[in-house]
Amino acid sequence: MSTADRHAWSRPEPEPVAPGVLRVPLPLPSDALRAVNVYVLDDGPGLTLVDGGWTLSRSRDLLAEALAGRGAGFGDIRRFLVTHMHRDHYTQAVALRRELGVPVALGAGEQDSMAAMESRPGPFAPQVAGLRAAGAAALADLVAGGPGGTADEEYVDYAAPDHWIVDAEEIAVGDTVLTALETPGHTRGHLVFEADDVLFAGDHVLPHITPSIGFEPAPRPGALQRFLTSLARLRERPDRRLLPAHGPVAPSVHARVDELLDHHAARLDTIERAVQDGTSSAAEVAGAITWTRRESKLVDLEPFHQVLAILETDAHLEVLAAQGRVTRVADEAGVHRHEVPGA
Template sequence: MTAAGDRHAWSRPEPEPVAPGVLRVPLPLPFDALRAVNVYVLSGPDGLTLVDGGWTLTTAREVLDAALAGSGAAVGDITRFLVTHMHRDHYTQAVALSRETGAEVALGAGERDSLELMATRPTPMGAQLAGLRVAGAAALADEVAGTIPPPSDEEMADYALPDRWLADGERIAVADRTLTALETPGHTRGHLVFEAEGTAGADAASERLLFAGDHVLPHITPSIGFEPDARPGALQRFLTSLARLRERPDRRLLPAHGPVAPSVHARIDELLDHHDARLTEIERRVVAGDATAAEVAAAMTWTRRESKLDDLEGFHRVLAVLETDAHLEVLAAQGRVVREQGDDGTARHTVGA
């Protein structure tokens, strides 16, 4: 179990039973500030179903092998992967293991455009670099553009299309549970969460689970619209998806990054409050005269350390500027600011009449 006083105890490579027949396995992300990704192993008489697959890394495979062996199983017992979204730390190892074992890989239908775009070998982070220029951060775009290596042939193989596309509301039987796939666009356009009901004979309320992927995370706010086929409106889609889950029965939160938490609703309320406060803060910055997302982001503080934008590492500056622009899109849609894109392609904002 994770230690109450250690924010990162959840990421240690120690499998944790979280419900009958459900094992949380944190797989390491050695090059990533997130530290680990939780893969959930659901066991049944017909084999293992994994929610998410991890990143194709030797260390991740070793941890998964050890965790399965500890429960008397092996990767050959995996029959299916239910993947929440197409990011590499969730999808790529599922595809790699599918080639090895024949296990089915299922993914939300909304991820098709991004995966098909990946197959064309687009400019790495091309959509995000274009977004930075719209946000008035051309210099930052130029700075990071040359630092992103294109994926290798081996990496591209792990972005193959899934065996099955999942639709909103689709129900999947896993042992004596039923998982319902729900579209929750925002983090990516095709992101899914999986609602699970209790096992037969168990207390239904205590066994209601949500395999939340990156849609609801207990310690951080998910990045928005960071995908190959990024399109405007990601934050509004995310907020709408949060509201949709808030209207459904509460469940235990089984996130992709972070420890299991008792209430999805409680964390959604915190996320909605955070974004509402950010919208208000960003609107104030426009009133004060900051016109572009880059200018607004530079005037704000970031992370719980309240760091200035220039103090962040390059990739996190990219996320900060793009997140600011996403909030400005919402403010414009609400009529709280006016958004106009000039001849140079930069979006500038003023206060509405």
């Protein structure tokens, strides 16, 4: 598949993907993800939207154009059902609620992270701490001193939702019933929504990339294990068409879940071998293995992607330690060191 074909899904061209469901790609200020899919569902006389996009003027304009193409407008939106609290999914929904009073619903597992946002934390504060524990002090200093994090004007769009959705909650949308399933891992409160033969998967199952793990304002240990358990949960349910937040619609949730489980099993093996070869901290292990389809070295990645790579490595080391395949001990400086038992 050519690069152009790979990114065709992100063009601002609304696409019907199921009866009464329109996929609307909305732009993001990054070439990495390019766009987020917002799904517009017929809901009786109005509309329900799964995810809301990022608060950007271009995003708002394109959403208005897509609704107008259906003979509707913002006033016809009955509610937003948001898969998780990342800004590219949540903030535009809250901005439209502030303007129009449209209710917003979010997974109950996001409550701690939403509360953490109320304190206006410094740029990526939990991730900076994680980098230090991973042995990446220089990168932690760079991130802490950089312009990253949440802009002041965006904090207003991190207000609490009108409704906290719980696991297995059923939501009537027109003649369809959506079932919300908790799928923690990408964030603690991530949800997917099952409907007939489709799954609104958010960032839990993506067709082209593996989602970041536990990148949130209030992370806690065990994010990767929760992600793998959540994938296994979907694998046990009936297969459906995959409607992801980033990327094109795909024919099978199960097929992609199998690929993701295989990827992480292989990554666990690779990281265990790196520890056997003498690397110790997550930063050292991340530097000893390759990343992305291009098999790039850690030093060749942009700083933000280095952050994701090191934190992902640490999450895998955490799982390996829980499985007894490595030992994990903090040294005097608080850096987690790893060894293979008996080495």
